[in-house]
Amino acid sequence: MPELPEVETVRLGLVPVLEGRVLAKVTARRPDLRIPLPPGFAKRLTGRRVVKLTRRAKYMLVHLDGDEILLVHLGMSGRFTVHGKVVGSFVHRAVDAENGLGAHDHIVFDTDAGQRVIYTDHRRFGLMTLLKASEQEAHKLLAGLGPEPLSAEFSAASLSKALEGKRTPIKAALLDQRVVAGLGNIYVCEALYRAGISPLRLAATIQSARLKKLVDAIKAVLRDAIKAGGSTLRDYKHTDGELGYFQHTFQVYDREGEACCTKGCKGVVKRVVQSGRSTFYCATCQR
DNA sequence: AGGGGGACCTGTGCGC
DNA sequence: TGCGCACAGGTCCCCC
Structure with missing residues:
Protein backbone atom coordinates (compact mmCIF):
# COMPACT_ATOMS: atom_id res chain seq x y z
CA MET A 1 0.00 0.00 0.00
CA PRO A 2 2.15 2.86 1.13
CA GLU A 3 4.32 4.74 -1.27
CA LEU A 4 4.47 8.52 -1.31
CA PRO A 5 0.92 9.15 -2.62
CA GLU A 6 -0.65 6.79 -0.09
CA VAL A 7 1.27 8.34 2.80
CA GLU A 8 0.19 11.76 1.58
CA THR A 9 -3.43 10.61 1.46
CA VAL A 10 -3.17 9.23 4.99
CA ARG A 11 -1.69 12.52 6.14
CA LEU A 12 -4.45 14.56 4.49
CA GLY A 13 -7.06 12.30 6.06
CA LEU A 14 -5.58 12.71 9.53
CA VAL A 15 -5.17 16.50 9.36
CA PRO A 16 -8.80 17.31 10.28
CA VAL A 17 -8.76 14.69 13.02
CA LEU A 18 -5.43 15.48 14.68
CA GLU A 19 -4.22 18.98 13.90
CA GLY A 20 -4.80 21.26 16.87
CA ARG A 21 -6.10 18.39 18.99
CA VAL A 22 -4.69 17.11 22.25
CA LEU A 23 -3.85 13.42 22.45
CA ALA A 24 -5.97 12.73 25.50
CA LYS A 25 -4.85 9.12 25.68
CA VAL A 26 -2.32 7.08 23.76
CA THR A 27 -2.05 3.33 24.16
CA ALA A 28 0.74 1.10 22.89
CA ARG A 29 -0.57 -2.46 22.91
CA ARG A 30 2.86 -3.98 22.33
CA PRO A 31 6.42 -2.75 22.96
CA ASP A 32 7.60 -2.72 19.35
CA LEU A 33 6.76 -2.53 15.68
CA ARG A 34 9.68 -3.15 13.31
CA ILE A 35 11.90 -1.49 15.91
CA PRO A 36 11.19 -1.02 19.62
CA LEU A 37 8.99 1.92 20.54
CA PRO A 38 11.04 4.46 22.49
CA PRO A 39 10.93 4.18 26.29
CA GLY A 40 7.76 5.65 27.76
CA PHE A 41 6.30 6.08 24.27
CA ALA A 42 2.61 6.25 25.17
CA LYS A 43 3.20 8.30 28.28
CA ARG A 44 5.36 10.81 26.44
CA LEU A 45 2.59 11.34 23.86
CA THR A 46 -0.33 11.52 26.23
CA GLY A 47 -1.46 15.09 26.89
CA ARG A 48 0.50 16.56 23.98
CA ARG A 49 -1.07 18.82 21.40
CA VAL A 50 -0.60 18.08 17.71
CA VAL A 51 0.65 21.20 15.99
CA LYS A 52 0.75 19.93 12.40
CA LEU A 53 1.25 16.92 10.19
CA THR A 54 3.90 16.90 7.48
CA ARG A 55 5.44 14.29 5.22
CA ARG A 56 8.99 13.53 4.11
CA ALA A 57 9.37 10.72 1.56
CA LYS A 58 7.23 7.87 2.96
CA TYR A 59 7.46 9.16 6.52
CA MET A 60 4.69 11.09 8.23
CA LEU A 61 5.81 13.59 10.86
CA VAL A 62 3.42 14.46 13.66
CA HIS A 63 4.70 17.73 15.12
CA LEU A 64 3.85 18.05 18.81
CA ASP A 65 4.05 20.96 21.19
CA GLY A 66 7.28 20.94 23.14
CA ASP A 67 9.58 20.60 20.12
CA GLU A 68 8.98 16.88 19.65
CA ILE A 69 8.05 14.91 16.53
CA LEU A 70 6.34 11.54 16.27
CA LEU A 71 7.85 9.89 13.22
CA VAL A 72 5.67 7.26 11.51
CA HIS A 73 6.46 4.86 8.71
CA LEU A 74 3.75 2.50 7.47
CA GLY A 75 6.08 -0.20 6.18
CA MET A 76 4.22 -2.61 3.91
CA SER A 77 0.99 -3.09 5.78
CA GLY A 78 0.58 -0.21 8.21
CA ARG A 79 -2.76 1.60 8.14
CA PHE A 80 -4.76 4.13 10.10
CA THR A 81 -8.46 4.05 10.73
CA VAL A 82 -10.50 6.85 12.24
CA HIS A 83 -13.40 6.12 14.55
CA GLY A 84 -15.85 8.50 16.10
CA LYS A 85 -18.02 11.47 15.34
CA VAL A 86 -18.17 13.96 12.51
CA VAL A 87 -15.25 16.30 12.06
CA GLY A 88 -15.32 18.74 9.18
CA SER A 89 -16.78 17.02 6.16
CA PHE A 90 -15.69 13.59 7.22
CA VAL A 91 -17.96 11.06 8.81
CA HIS A 92 -16.32 8.16 10.52
CA ARG A 93 -17.66 4.94 11.84
CA ALA A 94 -18.72 4.69 15.44
CA VAL A 95 -16.14 4.32 18.18
CA ASP A 96 -15.48 0.68 18.80
CA ALA A 97 -15.62 -0.72 22.26
CA GLU A 98 -12.23 -1.37 23.81
CA ASN A 99 -12.72 -5.06 23.22
CA GLY A 100 -13.33 -4.33 19.56
CA LEU A 101 -9.58 -3.99 18.99
CA GLY A 102 -7.96 -6.67 16.91
CA ALA A 103 -4.71 -8.55 17.32
CA HIS A 104 -2.90 -6.21 14.92
CA ASP A 105 -4.28 -2.93 16.25
CA HIS A 106 -1.03 -1.84 17.90
CA ILE A 107 -1.31 1.84 18.74
CA VAL A 108 -4.45 3.73 19.75
CA PHE A 109 -4.74 7.52 19.87
CA ASP A 110 -7.77 9.07 21.56
CA THR A 111 -8.20 12.78 20.94
CA ASP A 112 -9.76 15.41 23.17
CA ALA A 113 -12.51 15.71 20.53
CA GLY A 114 -13.61 12.16 21.26
CA GLN A 115 -12.19 10.56 18.16
CA ARG A 116 -10.04 7.50 18.04
CA VAL A 117 -7.25 6.84 15.57
CA ILE A 118 -6.01 3.26 15.39
CA TYR A 119 -2.72 2.16 13.85
CA THR A 120 -2.97 -1.40 12.53
CA ASP A 121 -0.05 -3.30 11.03
CA HIS A 122 -0.27 -7.05 10.65
CA ARG A 123 3.24 -7.52 9.31
CA ARG A 124 4.76 -4.99 11.69
CA PHE A 125 7.14 -3.57 9.09
CA GLY A 126 6.08 -0.09 10.10
CA LEU A 127 7.75 1.98 12.78
CA MET A 128 7.07 4.83 15.15
CA THR A 129 9.66 6.78 17.04
CA LEU A 130 10.11 10.15 18.72
CA LEU A 131 12.68 12.79 17.95
CA LYS A 132 13.42 16.38 18.84
CA ALA A 133 12.40 18.83 16.14
CA SER A 134 15.90 20.28 16.28
CA GLU A 135 17.33 16.85 15.41
CA GLN A 136 15.11 16.35 12.40
CA GLU A 137 17.71 17.09 9.73
CA ALA A 138 20.32 14.89 11.34
CA HIS A 139 18.08 12.00 12.32
CA LYS A 140 19.36 8.67 11.10
CA LEU A 141 16.16 7.74 9.28
CA LEU A 142 15.80 11.08 7.50
CA ALA A 143 19.34 12.28 6.94
CA GLY A 144 20.21 10.20 3.89
CA LEU A 145 17.02 10.79 1.93
CA GLY A 146 17.25 12.22 -1.57
CA PRO A 147 15.08 15.04 -2.92
CA GLU A 148 11.31 15.04 -2.75
CA PRO A 149 10.22 13.98 -6.23
CA LEU A 150 7.53 16.68 -6.44
CA SER A 151 9.91 19.48 -5.51
CA ALA A 152 11.81 21.67 -7.96
CA GLU A 153 14.98 20.20 -6.51
CA PHE A 154 14.21 16.98 -8.34
CA SER A 155 15.02 17.68 -11.98
C1' DA B 1 31.98 1.85 -1.58
C1' DG B 2 28.18 0.22 -3.74
C1' DG B 3 25.11 -3.24 -4.54
C1' DG B 4 22.81 -7.89 -3.92
C1' DG B 5 20.59 -10.97 -0.82
C1' DG B 6 18.62 -12.29 3.39
C1' DA B 7 15.99 -10.97 7.48
C1' DC B 8 12.21 -8.94 9.63
C1' DC B 9 6.53 -10.46 10.04
C1' DT B 10 1.79 -12.24 8.76
C1' DG B 11 -1.67 -13.14 5.45
C1' DT B 12 -3.46 -14.75 1.05
C1' DG B 13 -3.96 -17.26 -3.01
C1' DC B 14 -2.60 -20.82 -5.87
C1' DG B 15 -1.37 -25.57 -7.43
C1' DC B 16 -1.32 -30.21 -6.17
C1' DT C 1 -10.48 -29.54 2.25
C1' DG C 2 -5.73 -29.29 3.42
C1' DC C 3 -0.81 -28.34 2.82
C1' DG C 4 3.07 -26.06 1.30
C1' DC C 5 5.01 -22.67 -1.32
C1' DA C 6 5.36 -18.18 -3.59
C1' DC C 7 4.42 -13.72 -3.10
C1' DA C 8 3.07 -9.04 -1.06
C1' DG C 9 3.19 -1.71 -2.45
C1' DG C 10 9.62 -1.36 2.60
C1' DT C 11 13.91 -0.97 4.73
C1' DC C 12 18.01 -2.39 7.34
C1' DC C 13 22.10 -4.98 7.92
C1' DC C 14 25.66 -7.98 6.50
C1' DC C 15 28.78 -9.49 3.29
C1' DC C 16 31.18 -9.60 -1.11
Missing part, protein backbone atom coordinates in the same frame (compact mmCIF):
# COMPACT_ATOMS: atom_id res chain seq x y z
CA ALA A 156 16.67 16.06 -14.96
CA ALA A 157 19.89 17.77 -13.97
CA SER A 158 19.83 16.60 -10.36
CA LEU A 159 18.79 13.08 -11.33
CA SER A 160 21.52 12.91 -13.92
CA LYS A 161 24.03 13.79 -11.23
CA ALA A 162 22.64 11.20 -8.82
CA LEU A 163 22.85 8.46 -11.45
CA GLU A 164 26.37 9.32 -12.56
CA GLY A 165 28.49 6.21 -12.75
CA LYS A 166 25.69 3.94 -11.51
CA ARG A 167 26.16 0.45 -12.93
CA THR A 168 22.79 -0.65 -11.65
CA PRO A 169 19.48 -0.94 -13.54
CA ILE A 170 17.37 2.22 -13.48
CA LYS A 171 14.62 0.30 -11.66
CA ALA A 172 16.90 -0.37 -8.70
CA ALA A 173 18.31 3.16 -8.77
CA LEU A 174 14.86 4.74 -8.51
CA LEU A 175 13.97 2.51 -5.56
CA ASP A 176 17.06 3.80 -3.76
CA GLN A 177 15.70 6.46 -1.40
CA ARG A 178 19.01 8.34 -1.55
CA VAL A 179 18.47 9.00 -5.27
CA VAL A 180 14.87 10.17 -4.94
CA ALA A 181 12.74 9.82 -1.83
CA GLY A 182 9.29 8.30 -1.80
CA LEU A 183 9.06 6.03 -4.82
CA GLY A 184 8.30 2.34 -4.34
CA ASN A 185 7.87 -0.67 -6.55
CA ILE A 186 4.56 0.34 -8.11
CA TYR A 187 5.24 3.93 -9.03
CA VAL A 188 8.72 3.13 -10.33
CA CYS A 189 7.18 0.57 -12.69
CA GLU A 190 4.48 3.02 -13.74
CA ALA A 191 6.84 5.95 -14.24
CA LEU A 192 9.27 3.90 -16.34
CA TYR A 193 6.35 2.75 -18.46
CA ARG A 194 5.12 6.31 -18.99
CA ALA A 195 8.63 7.40 -19.91
CA GLY A 196 9.14 4.49 -22.32
CA ILE A 197 12.32 3.42 -20.54
CA SER A 198 13.23 -0.20 -19.88
CA PRO A 199 13.64 -0.99 -16.18
CA LEU A 200 16.65 -3.11 -17.14
CA ARG A 201 18.60 -0.25 -18.67
CA LEU A 202 21.69 0.72 -16.71
CA ALA A 203 21.07 3.96 -14.85
CA ALA A 204 24.08 5.88 -16.05
CA THR A 205 23.38 5.15 -19.73
CA ILE A 206 20.15 7.12 -20.04
CA GLN A 207 20.54 10.23 -22.17
CA SER A 208 19.44 13.59 -20.78
CA ALA A 209 16.39 14.04 -23.02
CA ARG A 210 15.05 10.72 -21.76
CA LEU A 211 15.91 11.60 -18.15
CA LYS A 212 13.81 14.72 -18.57
CA LYS A 213 10.96 12.55 -19.76
CA LEU A 214 11.47 10.24 -16.78
CA VAL A 215 11.42 13.08 -14.26
CA ASP A 216 8.22 14.42 -15.83
CA ALA A 217 6.69 10.93 -15.73
CA ILE A 218 7.57 10.46 -12.05
CA LYS A 219 6.02 13.79 -11.10
CA ALA A 220 2.92 13.13 -13.21
CA VAL A 221 2.29 9.63 -11.90
CA LEU A 222 2.64 10.80 -8.28
CA ARG A 223 0.38 13.80 -8.85
CA ASP A 224 -2.25 11.61 -10.49
CA ALA A 225 -2.13 9.16 -7.59
CA ILE A 226 -2.37 11.90 -4.95
CA LYS A 227 -5.33 13.33 -6.84
CA ALA A 228 -7.01 9.92 -6.87
CA GLY A 229 -6.40 9.65 -3.12
CA GLY A 230 -7.85 13.09 -2.60
CA SER A 231 -11.04 12.25 -4.43
CA THR A 232 -11.37 9.16 -2.26
CA LEU A 233 -11.04 11.35 0.83
CA ARG A 234 -13.83 13.59 -0.47
CA ASP A 235 -16.02 10.50 -0.71
CA TYR A 236 -14.94 9.51 2.76
CA LYS A 237 -18.45 9.27 4.13
CA HIS A 238 -18.98 6.33 1.84
CA THR A 239 -16.10 4.44 3.35
CA ASP A 240 -15.39 2.97 6.74
CA GLY A 241 -12.79 5.43 7.99
CA GLU A 242 -9.79 3.61 6.60
CA LEU A 243 -7.19 5.97 5.23
CA GLY A 244 -4.81 5.56 2.35
CA TYR A 245 -6.59 3.15 0.05
CA PHE A 246 -8.00 4.30 -3.22
CA GLN A 247 -8.74 3.04 -6.68
CA HIS A 248 -5.51 2.88 -8.60
CA THR A 249 -5.45 2.53 -12.32
CA PHE A 250 -2.12 0.93 -13.02
CA GLN A 251 -0.99 0.50 -16.58
CA VAL A 252 1.68 -2.15 -16.04
CA TYR A 253 1.87 -3.01 -12.34
CA ASP A 254 0.37 -6.45 -11.64
CA ARG A 255 -0.74 -6.80 -15.26
CA GLU A 256 1.52 -9.64 -16.33
CA GLY A 257 0.33 -11.18 -19.60
CA GLU A 258 -2.11 -8.38 -20.41
CA ALA A 259 -1.93 -6.30 -23.56
CA CYS A 260 0.19 -3.16 -23.34
CA CYS A 261 -1.94 -0.01 -22.87
CA THR A 262 0.07 2.05 -25.33
CA LYS A 263 -1.90 2.92 -28.46
CA GLY A 264 -0.68 0.90 -31.40
CA CYS A 265 1.68 -1.23 -29.30
CA LYS A 266 1.24 -4.96 -29.81
CA GLY A 267 3.31 -5.80 -26.74
CA VAL A 268 2.32 -7.80 -23.68
CA VAL A 269 3.21 -6.84 -20.11
CA LYS A 270 6.09 -8.92 -18.79
CA ARG A 271 7.10 -9.67 -15.22
CA VAL A 272 10.75 -10.07 -14.31
CA VAL A 273 12.47 -10.15 -10.93
CA GLN A 274 15.08 -7.50 -10.18
CA SER A 275 16.92 -7.57 -6.88
CA GLY A 276 14.24 -9.83 -5.52
CA ARG A 277 11.25 -7.72 -6.50
CA SER A 278 8.75 -7.95 -9.33
CA THR A 279 9.13 -5.54 -12.21
CA PHE A 280 6.32 -5.13 -14.74
CA TYR A 281 7.00 -3.59 -18.13
CA CYS A 282 6.41 -3.74 -21.85
CA ALA A 283 9.54 -4.84 -23.66
CA THR A 284 8.13 -3.50 -26.92
CA CYS A 285 7.63 0.16 -26.04
CA GLN A 286 10.09 0.46 -23.14
CA ARG A 287 13.66 0.56 -24.43
Whole structure:
Protein backbone atom coordinates (compact mmCIF):
# COMPACT_ATOMS: atom_id res chain seq x y z
CA MET A 1 0.00 0.00 0.00
CA PRO A 2 2.15 2.86 1.13
CA GLU A 3 4.32 4.74 -1.27
CA LEU A 4 4.47 8.52 -1.31
CA PRO A 5 0.92 9.15 -2.62
CA GLU A 6 -0.65 6.79 -0.09
CA VAL A 7 1.27 8.34 2.80
CA GLU A 8 0.19 11.76 1.58
CA THR A 9 -3.43 10.61 1.46
CA VAL A 10 -3.17 9.23 4.99
CA ARG A 11 -1.69 12.52 6.14
CA LEU A 12 -4.45 14.56 4.49
CA GLY A 13 -7.06 12.30 6.06
CA LEU A 14 -5.58 12.71 9.53
CA VAL A 15 -5.17 16.50 9.36
CA PRO A 16 -8.80 17.31 10.28
CA VAL A 17 -8.76 14.69 13.02
CA LEU A 18 -5.43 15.48 14.68
CA GLU A 19 -4.22 18.98 13.90
CA GLY A 20 -4.80 21.26 16.87
CA ARG A 21 -6.10 18.39 18.99
CA VAL A 22 -4.69 17.11 22.25
CA LEU A 23 -3.85 13.42 22.45
CA ALA A 24 -5.97 12.73 25.50
CA LYS A 25 -4.85 9.12 25.68
CA VAL A 26 -2.32 7.08 23.76
CA THR A 27 -2.05 3.33 24.16
CA ALA A 28 0.74 1.10 22.89
CA ARG A 29 -0.57 -2.46 22.91
CA ARG A 30 2.86 -3.98 22.33
CA PRO A 31 6.42 -2.75 22.96
CA ASP A 32 7.60 -2.72 19.35
CA LEU A 33 6.76 -2.53 15.68
CA ARG A 34 9.68 -3.15 13.31
CA ILE A 35 11.90 -1.49 15.91
CA PRO A 36 11.19 -1.02 19.62
CA LEU A 37 8.99 1.92 20.54
CA PRO A 38 11.04 4.46 22.49
CA PRO A 39 10.93 4.18 26.29
CA GLY A 40 7.76 5.65 27.76
CA PHE A 41 6.30 6.08 24.27
CA ALA A 42 2.61 6.25 25.17
CA LYS A 43 3.20 8.30 28.28
CA ARG A 44 5.36 10.81 26.44
CA LEU A 45 2.59 11.34 23.86
CA THR A 46 -0.33 11.52 26.23
CA GLY A 47 -1.46 15.09 26.89
CA ARG A 48 0.50 16.56 23.98
CA ARG A 49 -1.07 18.82 21.40
CA VAL A 50 -0.60 18.08 17.71
CA VAL A 51 0.65 21.20 15.99
CA LYS A 52 0.75 19.93 12.40
CA LEU A 53 1.25 16.92 10.19
CA THR A 54 3.90 16.90 7.48
CA ARG A 55 5.44 14.29 5.22
CA ARG A 56 8.99 13.53 4.11
CA ALA A 57 9.37 10.72 1.56
CA LYS A 58 7.23 7.87 2.96
CA TYR A 59 7.46 9.16 6.52
CA MET A 60 4.69 11.09 8.23
CA LEU A 61 5.81 13.59 10.86
CA VAL A 62 3.42 14.46 13.66
CA HIS A 63 4.70 17.73 15.12
CA LEU A 64 3.85 18.05 18.81
CA ASP A 65 4.05 20.96 21.19
CA GLY A 66 7.28 20.94 23.14
CA ASP A 67 9.58 20.60 20.12
CA GLU A 68 8.98 16.88 19.65
CA ILE A 69 8.05 14.91 16.53
CA LEU A 70 6.34 11.54 16.27
CA LEU A 71 7.85 9.89 13.22
CA VAL A 72 5.67 7.26 11.51
CA HIS A 73 6.46 4.86 8.71
CA LEU A 74 3.75 2.50 7.47
CA GLY A 75 6.08 -0.20 6.18
CA MET A 76 4.22 -2.61 3.91
CA SER A 77 0.99 -3.09 5.78
CA GLY A 78 0.58 -0.21 8.21
CA ARG A 79 -2.76 1.60 8.14
CA PHE A 80 -4.76 4.13 10.10
CA THR A 81 -8.46 4.05 10.73
CA VAL A 82 -10.50 6.85 12.24
CA HIS A 83 -13.40 6.12 14.55
CA GLY A 84 -15.85 8.50 16.10
CA LYS A 85 -18.02 11.47 15.34
CA VAL A 86 -18.17 13.96 12.51
CA VAL A 87 -15.25 16.30 12.06
CA GLY A 88 -15.32 18.74 9.18
CA SER A 89 -16.78 17.02 6.16
CA PHE A 90 -15.69 13.59 7.22
CA VAL A 91 -17.96 11.06 8.81
CA HIS A 92 -16.32 8.16 10.52
CA ARG A 93 -17.66 4.94 11.84
CA ALA A 94 -18.72 4.69 15.44
CA VAL A 95 -16.14 4.32 18.18
CA ASP A 96 -15.48 0.68 18.80
CA ALA A 97 -15.62 -0.72 22.26
CA GLU A 98 -12.23 -1.37 23.81
CA ASN A 99 -12.72 -5.06 23.22
CA GLY A 100 -13.33 -4.33 19.56
CA LEU A 101 -9.58 -3.99 18.99
CA GLY A 102 -7.96 -6.67 16.91
CA ALA A 103 -4.71 -8.55 17.32
CA HIS A 104 -2.90 -6.21 14.92
CA ASP A 105 -4.28 -2.93 16.25
CA HIS A 106 -1.03 -1.84 17.90
CA ILE A 107 -1.31 1.84 18.74
CA VAL A 108 -4.45 3.73 19.75
CA PHE A 109 -4.74 7.52 19.87
CA ASP A 110 -7.77 9.07 21.56
CA THR A 111 -8.20 12.78 20.94
CA ASP A 112 -9.76 15.41 23.17
CA ALA A 113 -12.51 15.71 20.53
CA GLY A 114 -13.61 12.16 21.26
CA GLN A 115 -12.19 10.56 18.16
CA ARG A 116 -10.04 7.50 18.04
CA VAL A 117 -7.25 6.84 15.57
CA ILE A 118 -6.01 3.26 15.39
CA TYR A 119 -2.72 2.16 13.85
CA THR A 120 -2.97 -1.40 12.53
CA ASP A 121 -0.05 -3.30 11.03
CA HIS A 122 -0.27 -7.05 10.65
CA ARG A 123 3.24 -7.52 9.31
CA ARG A 124 4.76 -4.99 11.69
CA PHE A 125 7.14 -3.57 9.09
CA GLY A 126 6.08 -0.09 10.10
CA LEU A 127 7.75 1.98 12.78
CA MET A 128 7.07 4.83 15.15
CA THR A 129 9.66 6.78 17.04
CA LEU A 130 10.11 10.15 18.72
CA LEU A 131 12.68 12.79 17.95
CA LYS A 132 13.42 16.38 18.84
CA ALA A 133 12.40 18.83 16.14
CA SER A 134 15.90 20.28 16.28
CA GLU A 135 17.33 16.85 15.41
CA GLN A 136 15.11 16.35 12.40
CA GLU A 137 17.71 17.09 9.73
CA ALA A 138 20.32 14.89 11.34
CA HIS A 139 18.08 12.00 12.32
CA LYS A 140 19.36 8.67 11.10
CA LEU A 141 16.16 7.74 9.28
CA LEU A 142 15.80 11.08 7.50
CA ALA A 143 19.34 12.28 6.94
CA GLY A 144 20.21 10.20 3.89
CA LEU A 145 17.02 10.79 1.93
CA GLY A 146 17.25 12.22 -1.57
CA PRO A 147 15.08 15.04 -2.92
CA GLU A 148 11.31 15.04 -2.75
CA PRO A 149 10.22 13.98 -6.23
CA LEU A 150 7.53 16.68 -6.44
CA SER A 151 9.91 19.48 -5.51
CA ALA A 152 11.81 21.67 -7.96
CA GLU A 153 14.98 20.20 -6.51
CA PHE A 154 14.21 16.98 -8.34
CA SER A 155 15.02 17.68 -11.98
CA ALA A 156 16.67 16.06 -14.96
CA ALA A 157 19.89 17.77 -13.97
CA SER A 158 19.83 16.60 -10.36
CA LEU A 159 18.79 13.08 -11.33
CA SER A 160 21.52 12.91 -13.92
CA LYS A 161 24.03 13.79 -11.23
CA ALA A 162 22.64 11.20 -8.82
CA LEU A 163 22.85 8.46 -11.45
CA GLU A 164 26.37 9.32 -12.56
CA GLY A 165 28.49 6.21 -12.75
CA LYS A 166 25.69 3.94 -11.51
CA ARG A 167 26.16 0.45 -12.93
CA THR A 168 22.79 -0.65 -11.65
CA PRO A 169 19.48 -0.94 -13.54
CA ILE A 170 17.37 2.22 -13.48
CA LYS A 171 14.62 0.30 -11.66
CA ALA A 172 16.90 -0.37 -8.70
CA ALA A 173 18.31 3.16 -8.77
CA LEU A 174 14.86 4.74 -8.51
CA LEU A 175 13.97 2.51 -5.56
CA ASP A 176 17.06 3.80 -3.76
CA GLN A 177 15.70 6.46 -1.40
CA ARG A 178 19.01 8.34 -1.55
CA VAL A 179 18.47 9.00 -5.27
CA VAL A 180 14.87 10.17 -4.94
CA ALA A 181 12.74 9.82 -1.83
CA GLY A 182 9.29 8.30 -1.80
CA LEU A 183 9.06 6.03 -4.82
CA GLY A 184 8.30 2.34 -4.34
CA ASN A 185 7.87 -0.67 -6.55
CA ILE A 186 4.56 0.34 -8.11
CA TYR A 187 5.24 3.93 -9.03
CA VAL A 188 8.72 3.13 -10.33
CA CYS A 189 7.18 0.57 -12.69
CA GLU A 190 4.48 3.02 -13.74
CA ALA A 191 6.84 5.95 -14.24
CA LEU A 192 9.27 3.90 -16.34
CA TYR A 193 6.35 2.75 -18.46
CA ARG A 194 5.12 6.31 -18.99
CA ALA A 195 8.63 7.40 -19.91
CA GLY A 196 9.14 4.49 -22.32
CA ILE A 197 12.32 3.42 -20.54
CA SER A 198 13.23 -0.20 -19.88
CA PRO A 199 13.64 -0.99 -16.18
CA LEU A 200 16.65 -3.11 -17.14
CA ARG A 201 18.60 -0.25 -18.67
CA LEU A 202 21.69 0.72 -16.71
CA ALA A 203 21.07 3.96 -14.85
CA ALA A 204 24.08 5.88 -16.05
CA THR A 205 23.38 5.15 -19.73
CA ILE A 206 20.15 7.12 -20.04
CA GLN A 207 20.54 10.23 -22.17
CA SER A 208 19.44 13.59 -20.78
CA ALA A 209 16.39 14.04 -23.02
CA ARG A 210 15.05 10.72 -21.76
CA LEU A 211 15.91 11.60 -18.15
CA LYS A 212 13.81 14.72 -18.57
CA LYS A 213 10.96 12.55 -19.76
CA LEU A 214 11.47 10.24 -16.78
CA VAL A 215 11.42 13.08 -14.26
CA ASP A 216 8.22 14.42 -15.83
CA ALA A 217 6.69 10.93 -15.73
CA ILE A 218 7.57 10.46 -12.05
CA LYS A 219 6.02 13.79 -11.10
CA ALA A 220 2.92 13.13 -13.21
CA VAL A 221 2.29 9.63 -11.90
CA LEU A 222 2.64 10.80 -8.28
CA ARG A 223 0.38 13.80 -8.85
CA ASP A 224 -2.25 11.61 -10.49
CA ALA A 225 -2.13 9.16 -7.59
CA ILE A 226 -2.37 11.90 -4.95
CA LYS A 227 -5.33 13.33 -6.84
CA ALA A 228 -7.01 9.92 -6.87
CA GLY A 229 -6.40 9.65 -3.12
CA GLY A 230 -7.85 13.09 -2.60
CA SER A 231 -11.04 12.25 -4.43
CA THR A 232 -11.37 9.16 -2.26
CA LEU A 233 -11.04 11.35 0.83
CA ARG A 234 -13.83 13.59 -0.47
CA ASP A 235 -16.02 10.50 -0.71
CA TYR A 236 -14.94 9.51 2.76
CA LYS A 237 -18.45 9.27 4.13
CA HIS A 238 -18.98 6.33 1.84
CA THR A 239 -16.10 4.44 3.35
CA ASP A 240 -15.39 2.97 6.74
CA GLY A 241 -12.79 5.43 7.99
CA GLU A 242 -9.79 3.61 6.60
CA LEU A 243 -7.19 5.97 5.23
CA GLY A 244 -4.81 5.56 2.35
CA TYR A 245 -6.59 3.15 0.05
CA PHE A 246 -8.00 4.30 -3.22
CA GLN A 247 -8.74 3.04 -6.68
CA HIS A 248 -5.51 2.88 -8.60
CA THR A 249 -5.45 2.53 -12.32
CA PHE A 250 -2.12 0.93 -13.02
CA GLN A 251 -0.99 0.50 -16.58
CA VAL A 252 1.68 -2.15 -16.04
CA TYR A 253 1.87 -3.01 -12.34
CA ASP A 254 0.37 -6.45 -11.64
CA ARG A 255 -0.74 -6.80 -15.26
CA GLU A 256 1.52 -9.64 -16.33
CA GLY A 257 0.33 -11.18 -19.60
CA GLU A 258 -2.11 -8.38 -20.41
CA ALA A 259 -1.93 -6.30 -23.56
CA CYS A 260 0.19 -3.16 -23.34
CA CYS A 261 -1.94 -0.01 -22.87
CA THR A 262 0.07 2.05 -25.33
CA LYS A 263 -1.90 2.92 -28.46
CA GLY A 264 -0.68 0.90 -31.40
CA CYS A 265 1.68 -1.23 -29.30
CA LYS A 266 1.24 -4.96 -29.81
CA GLY A 267 3.31 -5.80 -26.74
CA VAL A 268 2.32 -7.80 -23.68
CA VAL A 269 3.21 -6.84 -20.11
CA LYS A 270 6.09 -8.92 -18.79
CA ARG A 271 7.10 -9.67 -15.22
CA VAL A 272 10.75 -10.07 -14.31
CA VAL A 273 12.47 -10.15 -10.93
CA GLN A 274 15.08 -7.50 -10.18
CA SER A 275 16.92 -7.57 -6.88
CA GLY A 276 14.24 -9.83 -5.52
CA ARG A 277 11.25 -7.72 -6.50
CA SER A 278 8.75 -7.95 -9.33
CA THR A 279 9.13 -5.54 -12.21
CA PHE A 280 6.32 -5.13 -14.74
CA TYR A 281 7.00 -3.59 -18.13
CA CYS A 282 6.41 -3.74 -21.85
CA ALA A 283 9.54 -4.84 -23.66
CA THR A 284 8.13 -3.50 -26.92
CA CYS A 285 7.63 0.16 -26.04
CA GLN A 286 10.09 0.46 -23.14
CA ARG A 287 13.66 0.56 -24.43
C1' DA B 1 31.98 1.85 -1.58
C1' DG B 2 28.18 0.22 -3.74
C1' DG B 3 25.11 -3.24 -4.54
C1' DG B 4 22.81 -7.89 -3.92
C1' DG B 5 20.59 -10.97 -0.82
C1' DG B 6 18.62 -12.29 3.39
C1' DA B 7 15.99 -10.97 7.48
C1' DC B 8 12.21 -8.94 9.63
C1' DC B 9 6.53 -10.46 10.04
C1' DT B 10 1.79 -12.24 8.76
C1' DG B 11 -1.67 -13.14 5.45
C1' DT B 12 -3.46 -14.75 1.05
C1' DG B 13 -3.96 -17.26 -3.01
C1' DC B 14 -2.60 -20.82 -5.87
C1' DG B 15 -1.37 -25.57 -7.43
C1' DC B 16 -1.32 -30.21 -6.17
C1' DT C 1 -10.48 -29.54 2.25
C1' DG C 2 -5.73 -29.29 3.42
C1' DC C 3 -0.81 -28.34 2.82
C1' DG C 4 3.07 -26.06 1.30
C1' DC C 5 5.01 -22.67 -1.32
C1' DA C 6 5.36 -18.18 -3.59
C1' DC C 7 4.42 -13.72 -3.10
C1' DA C 8 3.07 -9.04 -1.06
C1' DG C 9 3.19 -1.71 -2.45
C1' DG C 10 9.62 -1.36 2.60
C1' DT C 11 13.91 -0.97 4.73
C1' DC C 12 18.01 -2.39 7.34
C1' DC C 13 22.10 -4.98 7.92
C1' DC C 14 25.66 -7.98 6.50
C1' DC C 15 28.78 -9.49 3.29
C1' DC C 16 31.18 -9.60 -1.11
